[in-house]
Amino acid sequence: MRKTLVMTAVAASVLSGITLAAPASAVPKAPPSEVGAMHASCGTIGPNRDNRVDADAPSGGAANQRSGTSTNCTILGVLQPTDDALYFCWTEGNDGYTWTYLRNQRTGVRGWVRDNLLDGYGSDDYCGF
Template structure:
């Protein structure tokens, strides 16, 4: 649901309470113009900064894969388990139309992208900067 609201707000250019959207960019990580068209490619050298002030969230869907980009076609570099501590950095829209959060699994020190529908609170509330 939150991912749908994020996408609708990004497309309409509206602000929603509790959802921070990035301003349009000159060029996103894969050449997109704004939040609604960005996608972080597999093995991208672009690593988003930690924009989310929440330092650790516990949980996640058991076995959710941490990937090298915001797509299920990207290589998995780790997993999330319900007992793991997660440090959200920011979210973006994947090429599959779903929102993805870049995070660090504090428990395993693995970093990467996880689909928001597999994360507590549907992932980060902070859009990845341009």
């Protein structure tokens, strides 16, 4: 979603010949591959940059909450289809997918979930690593 919105805005400005100006806080962050991102190794905690609750967060079935951005990391909890999640931030995993660090509002468990398993593809705010 976030990549689609950026590409749409850039295409619109190029086609119209208009230069868009925005305050620094409104400028989209670069994708992690452009800023030398590292994955969140097992045991890494993400900073709370987004602070947004998403109702019924998983996009399909249940989603595992892990201790890092790898399916090799320990499962800390399971986000059920009816669970709400507080999104903290996102980063890129070694698997090429983006992952969101979140807290399950029902259980209080914090962990990493792959963005393709979340409504709206997870957090909009980059963790910084």
